[in-house]
Amino acid sequence: MFETFLNLEESATVAINSLAQEKKAKGERVYNLSAGEPMLSPHPAVAKVASIAIAEGKTLYPPVAGIPPLRQASAQWLNTTYQTNYQTANTLITCGGKFGIFAACQAFLKPDDEVLIPAPYWVSYPAIVKLFGGKPITVMGDETNNWKVSALELEKLATPKTKMLILNNAGNPTGSLYARTELAEIVSLAKARGWMIISDEVYSGLSYDGEFISLGSFPEITDNLILVQSFSKHFAMTGWRVGMIFAPEYAIKILTKIQGQSTTGTSSISQYAALSALENATEIQTQVCAEMRSRRDALVAELNTFSKEKISAPASGLYLFFPLKILGVENITSAEFCLKILRDANIALVPGSAFGCEGYARASFGAPVEELKDAVSALKKYLKM
Structure with a gap:
């Protein structure tokens, strides 16, 4: 049993988000597309x-x-x-x-x-x-x-x-x-x-x-x-x-x-x-869902201005899950790419390998629209697209 806990892997989303928070604590601007939460104040x-x-x-x-x-x-x-x-x-x-x-x-x-x-x-x-x-x-x-x-x-x-x-x-x-x-x-x-x-x-x-x-x-x-x-x-x-x-x-x-x-x-x-x-419940859920829909649409629209293939809006949830190849990213694992882009450009994404699907990445649209737009601008600049 001890070996089971010793070999337990840290949650990839937590690991990426933790590194992003460390950078933020140092005063760095971090474009956080990794957090699995709607960034809203409580009702x-x-x-x-x-x-x-x-x-x-x-x-x-x-x-x-x-x-x-x-x-x-x-x-x-x-x-x-x-x-x-x-x-x-x-x-x-x-x-x-x-x-x-x-x-x-x-x-x-x-x-x-x-x-x-x-x-x-x-x-x-x-x-x-x-x-x-x-x-x-x-x-x-x-x-x-x-x-x-x-x-x-x-x-x-x-x-x-x-x-x-x-x-x-x-x-x-x-x-x-x-x-x-x-x-x-x-x-x-x-x-x-x-x-x-x-x-x-x-x-x-x-x-x-x-x-x-x-x-x-x-x-x-x-x-x-x-x-x-x-x-x-x-x-x-x-x-x-x-x-x-x-x-x-x-x-x-x-x-x-x-x-x-x-x-x-x-x-x-x-x-x-x-x-x-x-x-x-009705009021809160209506407000939260409407706001997240707006953020989803904004992130999809921004990414589709330069992605090599059209990204479709997900029917539900908080995330876009897309193949890295549409960003021109190849010959590198999703984990390597996500760590590299976080270290080099302060952009936090979660690798598809964490979800059992190599070659993909997850981007959260939980953040406010302006932050999402800034994140995509930083991503576009980093990829030189």
């Missing part, structure tokens, strides 16, 4: 409730599973927004969605269990699976189908050791959205094989061109489904660290025990702020 109602919570002394340990009003409101929000059917007892509040994924793998994976992970994938999935003795099996998505995987492709790589599927919809880094028919086929396969599914849906509220369909809206799979949601992305509350897990009661009880013996729970102040966010 006034959220900030106000957090201040009130402090003033009223709501600063003690909260219940391990989360304060009851937030658990109830979270289930109601998911049910109303995505046509699911969860109750308070099916809901756990976690320290961000990431801990929910971590705890689910800890709870339900045994050594040598195989976990199917569609690629390009979020950088932390394989590392988390390995931490608990599992074996991540990469299933490369179809670029011509917005990088999505089909049930047939999953079945080809399945073995008797396959016990879990981690599905990211809406996708990071690709922005892909699965259609209901595509999800129905995956659900049918998972149910027939007895797989557990972790459905990471934290980007669902940042859907611009297409309908987001939650796996929680398929009742036939909910007994084997861990649905992960978060306040970080579509409520623009990344630093508050509040996630939501929706699962069958037996799973919630197990995950609550893990949380009780690890993090103890999520900040009580953050939970009251999150409750306020749900009370203002």
